[in-house]
Amino acid sequence: MGTIERREREKEHLREKIVEAARDILSERGLEGFSMREIARRIEYSPATIYLYFQSKEDLVRAVVREGMRRLSDVIRIEMEAAGEHVSSAERYRASGRGYVRFALENTAYFHVIFDLPGEAQMEGDCSALMEGEALDQAAFERVVGVLGQACREGTYRKDLDVEQAAVIGWATLHGLVSLFLSGHLQDFAPTREQFEVLVERSLDMIGLAWRTPIETR
Amino acid sequence: MGTIERREREKEHLREKIVEAARDILSERGLEGFSMREIARRIEYSPATIYLYFQSKEDLVRAVVREGMRRLSDVIRIEMEAAGEHVSSAERYRASGRGYVRFALENTAYFHVIFDLPGEAQMEGDCSALMEGEALDQAAFERVVGVLGQACREGTYRKDLDVEQAAVIGWATLHGLVSLFLSGHLQDFAPTREQFEVLVERSLDMIGLAWRTPIETR
DNA sequence: AACGTTTGCTAAACACCGTTTAGTACAAGA
DNA sequence: TCTTGTACTAAACGGTGTTTAGCAAACGTT
Numbered sequence: 440m441g442t443i444e445r446r447e448r449e450k451e452h453l454r455e456k457i458v459e460a461a462r463d464i465l466s467e468r469g470l471e472g473f474s475m476r477e478i479a480r481r482i483e484y485s486p487a488t489i490y491l492y493f494q495s496k497e498d499l500v501r502a503v504v505r506e507g508m509r510r511l512s513d514v515i516r517i518e519m520e521a522a523g524e525h526v527s528s529a530e531r532y533r534a535s536g537r538g539y540v541r542f543a544l545e546n547t548a549y550f551h552v553i554f555d556l557p558g559e560a561q562m563e564g565d566c567s568a569l570m571e572g573e574a575l576d577q578a579a580f581e582r583v584v585g586v587l588g589q590a591c592r593e594g595t596y597r598k599d600l601d602v603e604q605a606a607v608i609g610w611a612t613l614h615g616l617v618s619l620f621l622s623g624h625l626q627d628f629a630p631t632r633e634q635f636e637v638l639v640e641r642s643l644d645m646i647g648l649a650w651r652t653p654i655e656t657r
Numbered sequence: 658m659g660t661i662e663r664r665e666r667e668k669e670h671l672r673e674k675i676v677e678a679a680r681d682i683l684s685e686r687g688l689e690g691f692s693m694r695e696i697a698r699r700i701e702y703s704p705a706t707i708y709l710y711f712q713s714k715e716d717l718v719r720a721v722v723r724e725g726m727r728r729l730s731d732v733i734r735i736e737m738e739a740a741g742e743h744v745s746s747a748e749r750y751r752a753s754g755r756g757y758v759r760f761a762l763e764n765t766a767y768f769h770v771i772f773d774l775p776g777e778a779q780m781e782g783d784c785s786a787l788m789e790g791e792a793l794d795q796a797a798f799e800r801v802v803g804v805l806g807q808a809c810r811e812g813t814y815r816k817d818l819d820v821e822q823a824a825v826i827g828w829a830t831l832h833g834l835v836s837l838f839l840s841g842h843l844q845d846f847a848p849t850r851e852q853f854e855v856l857v858e859r860s861l862d863m864i865g866l867a868w869r870t871p872i873e874t875r
Numbered sequence: 876a877a878c879g880t881t882t883g884c885t886a887a888a889c890a891c892c893g894t895t896t897a898g899t900a901c902a903a904g905a
Numbered sequence: 906t907c908t909t910g911t912a913c914t915a916a917a918c919g920g921t922g923t924t925t926a927g928c929a930a931a932c933g934t935t
Contacts, residue, residue, distance in 0.1 A: 485885045608860050615833025645867040703914045
């Protein structure tokens with residue numbers, strides 16, 4: 440009898456519908472309008488029902504974060520592939536950076552939920568669910584590390600570059616730029632998106648410059 | 658008759674008590690525990706009273722942000738002064754960066770409230786109140802720009818460096834590092850504060866390296 | 876076919892929240 | 906003393922996340 444399979448499929452379907460609704464609300468109304476009751480309204484179930492599928496709002500948010508991670512990873516990959524196979528690895532690295540920035544600018548709600556929310560609350564306890572998100576994160580990260588290593592072997596960047604460390608610092612630079620821009624703290628310096636994108640390019644220049652230069656600091 | 662002066666003093670005193678309570682709650686319980694009703698409880702007034710002094714929660718938060726900006730600016734200044742007058746400007750620049758990071762690590766609630774909250778909601782309308790906060794922000798920023806310019810004149814960094822742009826990029830790098838660290842996204846790479854501080858030093862190395870190198874990028 | 880039992884769901888409640896309104900007690904000025 | 910204005914608050918409104926008790930329908934078993 441396939442009834443229990445059908446039941447399980449239906450259960451999974453509703454679970455997905457909840458995550459979809461959550462992600463739509465996040466995109467449309469941002470974190471402000473993101474509430475369990477609003478999700479319930481949208482899927483036309485009672486708020487209590489959501490608690491049969493997710494144990495808390497935070498749990499549901501984590502599911503959305505995983506979805507966001509997937510998208511971010513995709514955008515970066517697509518941007519790298521769009522750069523083409525014939526370009527240098529260094530250029531592909533730049534492309535990955537542009538992908539990160541583009542994702543942040545075009546999915547600000549996702550971006551904030553991914554990078555602002557997890558903040559400092561945990562540290563112990565809920566490591567497993569966090570790690571799940573991190574794993575997806577790492578897929579993109581490893582790809583960037585790979586292309587950086589390739590750029591070293593191609594001779595664009597210096598041979599002894601600590602590629603993992605370099606990847607983190609480059610990531611942080613772009614992340615900081617985009618965070619400051621989105622929170623309005625670059626209003627005086629780069630008010631428009633165009634000006635901001637120029638700033639991003641100059642930052643990528645700087646990063647490349649630093650990776651290229653032989654190490655002999657102070 | 659000094660009665661109205663006394664009344665005004667008392668009014669100002671209560672206003673300050675509200676901001677103090679708000680800042681304490683923020684430090685002790687983070688953004689989670691930060692509520693108008695909790696502030697009211699702590700100052701032993703009714704919640705409605707707060708609305709005689711601040712027109713909304715956001716308005717009160719802005720007052721706390723201003724306070725936080727002042728502190729951040731102070732920490733950076735102190736760290737720069739602690740580096741001493743006899744050291745190079747480049748070293749003073751590094752010190753300012755360390756100050757920024759130290760403030761973020763030791764005042765995480767302030768840091769989040771300053772840099773995460775303003776986010777994307779406004780953009781028009783409430784420009785005046787925002788500018789007030791930015792002005793304090795700029796005091797520190799201008800100081801950093803100044804020391805960067807000095808380092809150029811001293812010959813440490815290249816003469817044609819766009820110091821304002823450089824300051825923004827450097828700021829973003831440290832801001833990104835600290836944001837990623839606080840949100841747990843560097844757990845795999847720099848789990849402890851010690852390891853993170855090493856990463857910060859390596860980033861400051863990289864920044865200095867890039868400012869030093871003559872421009873001739875691709 | 877009838878009878879427990881399990882499943883999927885919800886109404887209602889609890890304890891919070893930000894904010895507004897109507898009103899009170901009291902001090903100041905006339 | 907009477908009026909006016911000031912400082913404050915109780916209570917309400919509509920929202921939130923979450924829990925609990927219970928209901929109706931589907932299920933497995935006899």
